[in-house]
Amino acid sequence: MxxxxxxxxxxxxxxxxxxxxxxxxxxxxxxxxxxxxxxxxxxxxxxxxxxxxxxxxxxxxxxxxxxxxxxxxxxxxxxxxxxxxxxxxxxxxxxxxxxxxxxxxxxxxxxxxxxxxxxxxxxxxESSGGIIFKSNELQNEIAKNIFTSTKIEKSLINQPNIYNSDKSMFDxxxxxxxxxxxxxxxxxxxxxxxxxxxxxxxxxxxxxxxxxxxxxxxxxxxxxxxx
Ligand SMILES: [Fe+2]
The missing domain is CATH 2.60.120.620 (q2cbj1_9rhob like domain)
Known part of the structure; x- marks a missing residue:
């Protein structure tokens, strides 16, 4: 696909x-x-x-x-x-x-x-902290809060990736x-x-x-x- x-x-x-x-x-x-x-x-x-x-x-x-x-x-x-x-x-x-x-x-x-x-x-x-960007709108959020960290802990979401994350960190x-x-x-x-x-x-x-x-x-x- x-x-x-x-x-x-x-x-x-x-x-x-x-x-x-x-x-x-x-x-x-x-x-x-x-x-x-x-x-x-x-x-x-x-x-x-x-x-x-x-x-x-x-x-x-x-x-x-x-x-x-x-x-x-x-x-x-x-x-x-x-x-x-x-x-x-x-x-x-x-x-x-x-x-x-x-x-x-x-x-x-x-x-x-x-x-x-x-x-x-x-x-x-080194290790002095990176910058995190957050999305204003999570385009792929097909159900409200389906991608929050608790959903990862409860194995509803396998892992965070670029399709399901509203935050991204750079160092x-x-x-x-x-x-x-x-x-x-x-x-x-x-x-x-x-x-x-x-x-x-x-x-x-x-x-x-x-x-x-x-x-x-x-x-x-x-x-x-x-x-
Ligand atoms: Fe700023």
Whole structure:
């Protein structure tokens, strides 16, 4: 029997090359931001710069080279989706660092205010936790909750596979970048390496250079009226 898979969620993985001097500069800059924290109490959750007043990381000149390299990968992602980037203005809407100590993690969330998001692994020790993506809709769920983990434990489902799973985990290596639709729920697994994991995330907004004749995509903000 031929199995036909339709309507995929497309996540692109690529590699960014930076030299070790640059990595060290960026790591120490991120550590500086994190050390501004007045409370030293360790929590279950990672430090994420987006809600600590550091949500415009790429405005910092030290991160410009990295931002340019990431832009190149974002363009490639849009091309995979056959989107004509010549007609678009593309913006980093936000960008921030995450700092994950041992046993810390990030719960499922989306970045619903933007179009495309990414995670780049600036410092990724082995066993420091992967990224999990979750489906918004399990297309093959022929009966409600038929694919939940308890159904596997009770032998109703033989094993999880790409046809019956609503979650997929990746354990990226250092310098990997994952690019995905911002609306995709994602989380991280706990860091079990004994060393910090540092990633850089960002949200991208796309808008038409010229919205004439288009109805559904964001018109260029240069034409908006402020009240
Ligand atoms: Fe995220």
């Amino acid at each position: 031929k199995v036909i898979n339709l309507f995929p969620l497309t996540i692109c993985e690529s590699k960014i090359e930076i030299d070790e001097t640059e990595r060290n500069i960026l790591v120490s800059e991120i550590k500086k931001m994190r050390n501004e924290e007045t409370s030293n109490k360790k929590t279950t959750y990672a430090w994420t710069g987006d809600n600590k007043g550091h949500e415009f990381l790429f405005s910092n000149n030290l991160f410009k080279n990295l931002a340019n390299k990431i832009s190149y990968e974002i363009i490639k992602y849009l091309k995979v989706l056959e989107i004509n980037t010549d007609l678009l203005d593309i913006y980093y809407q936000r960008s921030w660092a995450t700092f994950t100590e041992d046993d810390q993690q990030i719960n499922f969330h989306t970045h619903s205010q933007s179009n495309i998001s990414f995670a780049y692994y600036l410092m990724k020790p 990226p290596i250092q310098d990997s970048i994952f690019i995905f639709p911002s609306k995709t729920p994602h989380a991280t697994l706990p860091n079990k390496s004994g060393f910090p994991r540092i990633s850089i995330s960002g949200d991208i907004t796309i808008m038409l250079k010229n919205s004439k004749g288009f109805e559904h995509l964001m018109p260029n903000f240069k034409n908006w009226s402020k009240f």
